[in-house]
Amino acid sequence: MAIAFIDLQTQRARLGQPLEDAILKVVRSGAYVMGPEIAAFEKALGEFGRAPFVLSCGSGTEALILPLMAWGIGPGDAVFCPSFTFAATAEVMPLVGASPVFVDVLPDTYNMDPAHLDAAIEAVKAKGELTPKAVIAVDLFGQPADYPAISAVAKKHGLKLISDSAQGFGCTLNGEHPLHWADVATTSFFPAKPLGCYGDGGAVLCKDERLHDLLVSLRVHGQAVKSDIEGRTFDHDPKYLNMRIGMNSRMDTIQAAVLLQKLTIFADEIAARNRVADRYAEGLKGAVKTPKVIDGGVSVWAQYTIETDDRDGLIAALRAKEIPSAVYYPIPIHRQGVYSGYPQGPGGLPVTDAKAEVVMSLPMHPYLEADVQDQIIAAIRAHVGKNA
Numbered sequence: 001m002a003i004a005f006i007d008l009q010t011q012r013a014r015l016g017q018p019l020e021d022a023i024l025k026v027v028r029s030g031a032y033v034m035g036p037e038i039a040a041f042e043k044a045l046g047e048f049g050r051a052p053f054v055l056s057c058g059s060g061t062e063a064l065i066l067p068l069m070a071w072g073i074g075p076g077d078a079v080f081c082p083s084f085t086f087a088a089t090a091e092v093m094p095l096v097g098a099s100p101v102f103v104d105v106l107p108d109t110y111n112m113d114p115a116h117l118d119a120a121i122e123a124v125k126a127k128g129e130l131t132p133k134a135v136i137a138v139d140l141f142g143q144p145a146d147y148p149a150i151s152a153v154a155k156k157h158g159l160k161l162i163s164d165s166a167q168g169f170g171c172t173l174n175g176e177h178p179l180h181w182a183d184v185a186t187t188s189f190f191p192a193k194p195l196g197c198y199g200d201g202g203a204v205l206c207k208d209e210r211l212h213d214l215l216v217s218l219r220v221h222g223q224a225v226k227s228d229i230e231g232r233t234f235d236h237d238p239k240y241l242n243m244r245i246g247m248n249s250r251m252d253t254i255q256a257a258v259l260l261q262k263l264t265i266f267a268d269e270i271a272a273r274n275r276v277a278d279r280y281a282e283g284l285k286g287a288v289k290t291p292k293v294i295d296g297g298v299s300v301w302a303q304y305t306i307e308t309d310d311r312d313g314l315i316a317a318l319r320a321k322e323i324p325s326a327v328y329y330p331i332p333i334h335r336q337g338v339y340s341g342y343p344q345g346p347g348g349l350p351v352t353d354a355k356a357e358v359v360m361s362l363p364m365h366p367y368l369e370a371d372v373q374d375q376i377i378a379a380i381r382a383h384v385g386k387n388a
């Protein structure tokens with residue numbers, strides 16, 4: 001059997017009939033949009049991620065747009081984010097009319113460099129063209145960013161902090177989820193993410209009821225919500241009052257039904273991913289640079305990313321043995337045409353530029369069997385040994 005880069009079929013088989021029954025139940029119920037599984041899933045996700053308020057939405061991208069809209073971030077505003085990430089992290093700023101400002105990453109974790117963030121904010125303030133409003137930190141490859149340091153910088157400058165945890169939902173730092181430090185944590189349920197559904201979906205987690213209420217409104221065309229209606233009387237159904245410009249970002253009921261099933265095994269899967277990561281680290285010691293997780297951090301291992309100076313050679317050697325691999329991310333966002341005009345922190349992004357040349361990711365999922373993993377490790381060691 002071919003080696004999978006991410007194996008969703010073994011998970012589907014494990015979840016078995018209850019998963020298929022849950023989907024069929026929604027199909028038969030007719031409650032395709034905002035059915036009861038949506039509220040049940042939001043509650044369950046909040047319990048898992050220790051978030052008082054959870055909003056399910058259409059995608060991980062929309063989960064980032066919604067809080068920016070809620071805070072009124074737009075033209076003339078700056079939002080700081082890494083460039084070494086998936087495009088969606090930076091795409092949402094131009095979508096609301098604001099400007100991304102790119103910040104470099106730390107060489108060992110690939111996550112936002114708090115000192116460079118501080119320098120980037122100071123530089124934007126000194127220039128006076130944009131108003132700093134928010135920071136989006138990314139839990140790249142599944143591990144938490146340095147939230148104690150990043151949130152201290154954000155607080156110092158009076159900026160909102162979003163944790164883009166599309167790859168990292170379930171990760172912790174010193175036992176706390178990113179939301180402990182951030183105003184908002186977002187995630188994606190794209191199928192290949194650690195917690196994925198069978199299509200598109202996302203969520204916004206927060207601690208502030210007023211913000212959550214606003215997000216509920218924005219998710220469905222700016223509809224009137226609790227805080228809009230309280231203390232007022234209407235001579236028509238306030239459901240059709242549109243209080244603000246919103247959008248349609250509802251998650252399908254079927255996806256909530258799938259996620260309710262997947263959430264029951266998610267903690268076990270995170271443990272399995274960590275066992276796979278530990279075996280890689282042990283087996284690849286001395287052959288390639290293996291990942292480092294921040295002290296006190298637990299990664300959910302969306303990717304297992306190694307570094308090698310002979311990336312093309314290693315990818316080809318693995319491909320010859322039918323072992324899949326991938327490069328995240330070969331072209332950092334600040335070097336892509338449509339994003340190249342946006343500002344960068346002082347001195348540019350030398351770590352991001354260097355890492356983009358040497359990183360590559362290996363098959364990683366909770367169901368990677370030891371003998372298959374041994375084949376992958378042996379293939380890497382054989383290639384590196386040949387070139388030594």
Ligand SMILES: *Cc1c(COP(=O)(O)O)cnc(C)c1O
Pocket residue numbers: 059060061062085086088089138164166167187188189190200201202
């Ligand atoms: C996948 C991803 C997103 C976007 O999620 P979608 O559900 O695909 O819209 C945002 N940020 C990061 C870091 C991601 O990996």
